[in-house]
Amino acid sequence: MKTMRGLRNCSNDAVTLDLTVHPRPPPLSPAPPTVSSSTASTSLSFDEEETSESKIGRLISEHPVIIFTRSSSCCMCHVMKKLLSTVGVHPTVIEIDEGEIAYLAVEAAPVLFIGGACVGGFESLVALHLSGNLIPRLVEVGALWA
Numbered sequence: 001m002k003t004m005r006g007l008r009n010c011s012n013d014a015v016t017l018d019l020t021v022h023p024r025p026p027p028l029s030p031a032p033p034t035v036s037s038s039t040a041s042t043s044l045s046f047d048e049e050e051t052s053e054s055k056i057g058r059l060i061s062e063h064p065v066i067i068f069t070r071s072s073s074c075c076m077c078h079v080m081k082k083l084l085s086t087v088g089v090h091p092t093v094i095e096i097d098e099g100e101i102a103y104l105a106v107e108a109a110p111v112l113f114i115g116g117a118c119v120g121g122f123e124s125l126v127a128l129h130l131s132g133n134l135i136p137r138l139v140e141v142g143a144l145w146a
Helices: 052-062 075-086 098-104 122-130 134-140
Strands: 002-004 007-009 015-017 065-069 092-095 111-114 117-120
Touching: 052 065, 052 098, 065 075, 075 122, 117 122, 122 134
Parallel strands: 015 092, 065 092
Antiparallel strands: 002 007, 007 015, 065 111, 111 117
């Protein structure tokens, strides 16, 4: 497992989000850091002074389709990802600790957000899909092309 700025890459495309605030190390050189275009667009890095609640809120607002899960081996999260990938969407998946679920204003994980709005868990996603409202909603938030 590789750790990088509070995120751990997992083997099944999930990202583990470490919301602990660590002190910033002193800079090694006085030269300002350069940012390439590939790293400028990423939103999975964050400021150490940012609270856990604001990190989660920012991630929700920056990703059109995002799933928060407790474990990278969560079967419901896996099924949610599979359903979304069948319609052509590959959601951002963030693994959070049990105590951090409270910041999502839900009681259980996995929880899906589309366009910044909470859809709910697996049952809510299936209901949205069976009612014919999933694809229009994904198109509306820009996660799918019409």
